[in-house]
Amino acid sequence: MKEKQSKKIFTRMLMNNWGGISHKVMEFHEYVNLFSGKSGSGKSTVMDAIQVVLYGSISSTFLNKAADDAKNRRSVLSYLRGAQKDGSFNREDQDFCSQIVLEIKDTGKNTHTCIGVSFEVGKADTDIRKYCFFSHSGKIPEDEYLTEEGVPYTIAKLKKLVEARIESADNRGRGDVNRVYPSKEAYLKTVYDAIFGYVEPGRMMTMEKSAIALRMTNGTGQFIKDYMFPKSKEDTVATISDQLGAYREIKERVEDLEQRIKMLDEISQHNLALQKARADKIYVEQILKYIEIENCKAHLQSKEDDLQDILKKIEEKEEKRKSYLAEKDAYTKEQVEVEAELKASDYGQKEKELKEIENTIQLLATNSEQWRDIVKGLSAWEEDDEVSAYVSNQALHRIDDIRDGVVSEDSIEKLKQYLSDALDNINTELGDVRERIRENQKELQEKREMVEDLKNDRKPYRAELKRARQELQNILSTQYGRTIHVNIFADLFDITDEEWKNAIEGRMGRVKHSLVTAPEYTLDAAKAFRRMKQVKGIEDIDLMDTAAIVRDKPKADENTLYECVRAEEAYVDICLKRYLGRIKKCETVEELHETRDGVTKDCYSYSNYIFRHLRKNDYEKYACIGTKVSKAKLLELEEEAAKLKQEVEEDCRVEMALRAAQKFECLNQSTEQILHLSKAAEQLQDYYEKQEKLRLEVEELKRGDRTVELKKKKQELLELLKKNAEILNSIQSEVVQYAKTQGQIESNIKSFSEKINFLTEGFVVNEQLQNEVTDALKVQSEAAYKRDKTKEKDALETLEETEREELQRSRNKFNNAYPAYGFTGIEHENNVYDKVLNQCRKDFEPKYKEEFDKQYNLVYYTLRENVIASIHGEIKAAYRHKKEINRLLAKIKFSDSIYQIDIIPAQNENGQFYEMLTAPELDSKVFDDYGFEGQLSLGEDEFYQKYEEDIKRLTEKFMPPKEEDARSLSQYRQQMEQYVDYRNYLTFSMYEKVEDENGNVRKNAVDDMAGRDSGGEGQNPKYVALLAGFAMLYMQQTNRDSKIRLVLLDEAFSKMDKERSEVCLHYARELELQLIVCVPDERLQSLIRNVDCVYGFRRHQNQVSMMHIDKGDYLDMVEGNKE
Known part of the structure; x- marks a missing residue:
């Protein structure tokens, strides 16, 4: 026969003042213990008491968990006071003590140990303030924790019992079990190790709670x-954690070093590429410079040869000119002699008089022409309809008189004054017209630009605003390495109610032109915006703090302008709540007066206790709210631009007429001079008559022989002098042209010489470079070779710029990743980076x-x-x-x-x-x-x-x-x-x-x-x-101590038939488990043959009674053998 294994079993349980139980001691069998009773009879009351002692806890989380009652409100305090379903309490308005105790027997050592909890409850207590868990060796005392008066022990008396049990014969186990525990942890450690036989507390508590509800x-x-x-209980985490921490630290160092080396190597490679591009460019520039020097030398030699040729031609012309000058002098001398002989005769005297009369006629003709011009100029004042409006009637009458030949000193003086007054009026009007033209042209240009923007699906914003937006977007995009959009607030939402469009445009005013970013970029945008102080017009541009607005979560009131707008982006919608969510839509002044902030449809606004009309430009000229451009706005602007253009053209026509009037005749000469000119026509007629008479007399004298001969000789000399003058003029023209060419050549020679000096300064001819150029020019022309080298130089400049940008980018990338080095990224040399690279x-x-x-x-x-x-x-x-x-x-x-x-x-x-x-x-x-x-x-x-x-x-x-x-x-x-x-x-x-x-x-x-x-x-x-x-x-567990075998089952086997229930109970018995099972009364008959101890539970007048049922008597009664 197999020897029975030792174990620890729960033999008895004591409850003083717990639920509906005043005092009760229950006995348990080592195998199957059955609690039977109807719902609410008190079975769970006992099960909860056992759990309080097992778990060392007064929490309500595990109480009555077998019941499927979501409204279960049981607590340890309600059990202690004896709370009933009708709301009454068995121990209300009284001070009392309570104990729950479990007695455990070690079958191997035949010793007993008790564990439990003791409470002291005051009548005014709203929670449990005084309690302790305890254990002691030996059985439950004979007085069952009651004084001689039948009152449960106080905690102080319990402590005395625990101290007395130290000398108990049952105190033979491991560890000191005779203790009142200062903490839950101390209690559980002793109970689960020394008393229960080293059972794992967490697993047991979880399994017992699962077993009671059995939901799995x-x-x-x-x-x-x-x-x-x-x-597994082996603690391998600490060991591997420390080593992995060290491993990761070294791994990160290695990776960091590799990353630094990679980034610095990239910098070095770009620096080398940049240096090579620069060296190659310099070499190509030297070739081009050498070609240019040689080209300049060839041009200089050519110009020097041209200069020698020109100087030779000038010298030849000078010799020829001297010959013709001598010939001219001879002709002139002879002409003087002939004219002297003619003048000494009557013919000469008459001809002199005729010459004087002709001079006088010429002068009078000039004066007569001037007077006609004056009269014509005065007529312009009355012929131009645009100008005549500025001339007085008196002036027009005087002009008519002058045109009719009525000229006097008085009329001239008055006309001068009249014309001066008219000119002053014209100058004043001209200034006004020109100012109006400037303003209208400026406005026309603005409207044309606005129309052009709208036609290209762009808003007509100020140029400064556009530049600032683009600049800020470029800065943020560079900082983040991707495009970060910067918008203008007006572009991010639409107005849904056209009746309130002008009011919204007007109230948004400057705010609608604010720059906006998504909230996550706002702080970086603000920092960048602060650095944009040098941007033109930045003081008239705002940046909206969307992050702060989103953080503050503004709310919108009812009947506000916020109801008339719509935005796709959530943060834009929140911003609209901030700026429009408090502005009430009003119809009357009374409504405005009643609100703190409001506006009417006709743009009459009230805010800060001030009534005002919104600026018309804000909601007409500068209206721009909307995610798309307005077609109606485009048509309106086109009509305004056309009208403005017509006004400008009309003003320009008037300005042109007035500007012409400034040049009209104003009689600026002296009055005497004007009167003199007015009489020139009459005098001219008299002199014409004198000229004709004298001419006839000269003709008669011409018919004399010597006079004819002298006259003929004079004519021949005049023709010879004329021909000589033409030749001299031709020679002089050629000399002047040669001199001009000489000057150009000398200027070119000087220019080429200076250029050669500039190009050769510090330039040392490289033999290899010279040979390369010489060899290249043997197979292609200089122009083609220079063109190829110029293209090569341009390509190298592009490469140099690319490598410079890449070097800057890679430096910035390194400096952003490792700012501790303190590099700026704009170092002239790469030495500091190379030094760090070599060290890494x-x-x-x-x-x-x-x-x-x-x-x-x-x-x-x-x-x-x-x-x-x-x-x-x-x-x-x-x-x-x-x-x-x-x-x-x-x-x-x-x-x-x-x-x-x-x-x-x-x-x-x-x-x-x-x-x-x-x-x-x-x-x-x-x-x-x-x-x-x-x-x-x-x-x-x-x-x-x-x-x-x-x-x-x-x-x-x-x-x-x-x-x-x-x-x-x-x-x-x-x-x-x-x-x-x-x-x-x-x-x-x-x-x-x-x-x-x-x-x-x-x-x-x-x-x-x-x-x-x-x-x-x-x-x-x-x-x-x-x-x-x-x-x-x-x-x-280890085999050093015997162990408990307790299993708690509440509402057990509820859906299993008799056969399956019997098999489970037999299975538990085979496993040496001690079961405490709760079942309803209707299950008792099917289970009693396979249980060892049965308690029947009943509740009467708020008291729970537990009757130990004799299994044999019950079976006899069921079978009808016993009444």
């Missing part, structure tokens, strides 16, 4: 994982690389030894443990089936590591405890080579977070614990194994059956898993 909401698989396959390369090899490799080896071997190998062993142990459990479950048969558990690789993310964790290579490797020195290298490690990627992925899972705050550390710890826990690499389940009459076996997954099986069949596997879990809980 996460399925039997999760229950099996949590309670039948305990988590020096640090990288071999300092960090060697340390990184060493640390990675250490991490790998630690990971394999402390984690992978451990999980490997635990997974193998789990499969062995599964076999043991299945052998145990195979003994319990429900009808034609039994239940078994199954383990397969996890089907989630963790499943990727299963093959590595179960690799056979792990069975052949033994690790030492002194590091990895002397081990195989990673390259020689077969396991590492095979599972390198999996090892790296698993290493990343254990990598600690960079942030060291408590929350991140806690999350990191939980994540690491998941990957250290071998159970997370497996999937646990339970299945029903059914064998038919032909020996065919079928496996049905329990969780899949839950929805299709009957209620009893659905509960079977849950109780099987639950009871097996408790057996594992109490069996999977």
Whole structure:
């Protein structure tokens, strides 16, 4: 016969002043104890009392959880006062003490220990203030914690009992159990270790709570994982965490160094490329310079030859000119002699008089012409309709008189004054017209630009606003490395009610022209905007703080202008609430007066206790709100521009007429001169008559012989002099032309000489360069060669600019990433970057690389030894443990089936590591405890080579977070614990194994059956898993002490038939479990044959009574053998 295993059983329970129980001691059997009663009879009252003592807690979270009552409001204080359903209390308005005590017997040592809790409750207490958990050796005292007066012990008296029990014969266990505990933690540690036999508190409490309600909401698989396959207690997280922290630190250093080297190398490469481009450009420039020098020298020689030729021609012409001058002098001398002889005769005298008269006629003709011009000029004042309006009638009458020949000193003086007054009026009007033209032209230009913008789907904003918007957008886009849009506020929303359009445009005023960014960019935009002080017109431009507006979450009132607008962007909508959400829509002045801020449709506004008319320009000329341009606005502007153009043209015509009038005759000469000119016509007629008479007399004298001869000689000399003059003029013209050409050539020679001096200054001819140019010019023309080199130079300049930009970009990128170096990015030389690059390369090899490799080896071997190998062993142990459990479950048969558990690789993310964790290579490797020195290298490690990627992925899972705050550390710890826990690499389940009459076996997954099986069949596997879990809980401990076997089941077997219930109870008995089971009265008859102790519960007049039922008598009564 198999020797019975020692264990600890709960033998008795005492309750003083608990719920509807004033004083009661209950006795328990070592196997199955049954509480029977109707709902509300007090079964849960006792179960809750047991839980208070087991959990060391007065929380209400676990009370009466078997009841499916969402309105359950039970608490420990309500139990102590004896609260009833009708609202009354058994112990209301009184001070009292209370105890709940469980007595435990160690069957191996035959000793007893009691654990419990004691309360002192005041009648005015609203919560539990004075209580303590305690334990003592020995049985429940004979007085059952009651004084001689029958009153429950106070805490002070209880302490004396505990002290007295130190000398008890039962005080033979491990540790000091005779204690009143200062804390819940101290109580639980002693109870679960020394008294219960080293049972894991968390698992037991969770399982007891699950057993009472028996819901297993996460399925039997999760229950099996949590309670039948305990988590490993080995603390491998701390070890691997420290090493991974060091590994990550070194890894980040290495990566940081690699990143620095990469960025600095990019800077160096761009710098070298820039220097090469510059050197190549300089070389090409030298070639072009050499070509230009040689070209200038050739041009200089050519010009010097041209100069010598011109000087020779000038010298020849000068000799020829001298010859003709001598000839002219001879002709002139002879002419003088002939004219002297003619003058000495009568003919000469008469001809002289005739010459004087002709001169006088010419003068009088000129004066007569001037007078006609004056008269004509005066007539213009009355002929031009535009000008005549500015001339007085008196002036016009005087002009008519002068035209009729009536001229006097008085009339001239008055006309002068009249014309002066008219000219003053014209000058004044001309100034006004010109000012009006300037204003209208400016306005016309603005409207044309606005029309052009609208035609191209653009808003007609001020140029300064457009420039500022583009500048700010460029700055932000450069800063973020992508396009960051900067908008004008008016472009981001539409007006939905046209009746209120003008009011909204007017009230938004300057705000609608504000620059706007998304809230996340506002602070950076504000910083950039501050630096834009040099931008023209920036003081008239605003930047909206959308981030602050969104942060303040403004609300919009009812009947405000906000109701008349719509925006797509959420932050724009919030901004509209801020600026329009408080402006009321009003119809009358009375309504305006009643509100703090309002406006009418006709743009009459009220704000800050001030009535005002909104500026017309804001809602007409500068109306711009809307996400699209307004076609109606375009048509309106086109009409206004056409009208304005017509006005400008008319004003220009008037201005032209007035400007012409300024040049009209104004009689600026003296009055005497004017009178003299007016008489010239009459005098001219007299002199014409005198001329004719004298001419006839000269003709008569001409007919004399000597006179004819002299006259003929004179004519011949005049013709010779004329011909001589023409030749001299021709020679002079040629000399002047040659001199001009000489000047140009000398200027060119000077220019080429200066250019050669400038080009050759400091220029040293390179023999290689000279040979290259000479060889090139042998196969192509100078122009073609120069053109090719110019293109090459342009390409090199483009390359130089590109490399300069890339160098600047790469420097800025490095400086933004590593500002601690203090570089500006505009250094003239690259030395500082090259120095840092050389230092980084020096640090990288071999300092960090060697340390990184060493640390990675250490991490790998630690990971394999402390984690992978451990999980490997635990997974193998789990499969062995599964076999043991299945052998145990195979003994319990429900009808034609039994239940078994199954383990397969996890089907989630963790499943990727299963093959590595179960690799056979792990069975052949033994690790030492002194590091990895002397081990195989990673390259020689077969396991590492095979599972390198999996090892790296698993290493990343254990990598600690960079942030060291408590929350991140806690999350990191939980994540690491998941990957250290071998159970997370497996999937646990339970299945029903059914064998038919032909020996065919079928496996049905329990969780899949839950929805299709009957209620009893659905509960079977849950109780099987639950009871097996408790057996594992109490069996999977050390064997130094006997253990408890307690299982609490409330409302148990509610859907199971008699046969299945009997099998479960038999199963529990086989597992040596001590059950306390609560069932309703109707289940008692079907279960009593398989239980060992029965209590019947009844409630009468708010008191709970518990009657111990004799099992034999009850069965006789059921069978009719006993009345």
